[in-house]
Amino acid sequence: MSEVPSSHEKRRPDRAALVIAPVLFLLAGIIWWDAGRLAEMSNYSRIGPATVPHVVAIGLALLAVWTAFEAWRGDFPEREPVEIQPVVMIVAGLAGQMLLLKTAGFSIATGVLFALTAFGFGRRKLWISLPIGIGFSFVVYIIFGRFLQLSLPAGPLEHLFF
Template sequence: MTQESPSSEERRPDRAALVIAAVIAILAAVIVYSTATAHGGSATRIGPSAFPYTIAGCLFVLAIWTAFEAMRGDFPEREEQEIQPVIWVIGGLAAQMLLLHITGFAIATALLFAATARAFGKGPLWMTIPIGIVLSFIVWVIFAKGLQLSLPAGPLERLI
């Protein structure tokens, strides 16, 4: 007399993981195609094209592994996705891209910082925006003045 436990029932293939495996395999194929059709390079056997082929090979192995695990149904159950934090982060990225050349690096990046903090449930906007401005301004000074790299300057950066 055998009794089957509820956990021993047959698990179905994880369709989301199969889609992820397919996307990884397509990415590997694109890298191989792009590297194979690129002009130039060197005549040596190990040259600049060796690294993209290595990355593509690793991605292809990862795609096979992911597909195998998806067919076995070994991925854990996923939690329900909350859309509001994703919208905050995407909104912060959009604000930064749209305002970068208008307000400068410090203010635009501060808005991204504040939106991301809000997405993670940390602090109110009235507090995270000034913190983001200070941190972003410090980063701008290090990169623009210390390393002599060109970052978009706005009214705040023009004070220096």
């Protein structure tokens, strides 16, 4: 049987959560301030474009208070160790997409993002996931770029067909 900590044992405050709480509160303040500028634009109704951002800001502020309270009590569960390689691969995929988007086009750049994200999640065969990602991205390009007439960056693959 596992031991249940007694009520006399005091857990330390969770420092990471104590850092996250003010960040959430700051984000709530920024959203509230920005929504206040939206409210100035429309004075004809009580419910307008600033209503939902105000609700989101209130929710974030409440979440910040709750996070700080739980962090101070030390009630957060123990976190699992973070694996660095998957995070690096996903960030590399995002960076690769941003760098390739204008030159290689939407399909190839997003295919690179797909392949590196799949690699980060454990799919080690890039020679399979890269063409699959490019294929899926090309279908997305066709749906959004051609059918819905949205502006997506075209590269050599898109120019080959359109």
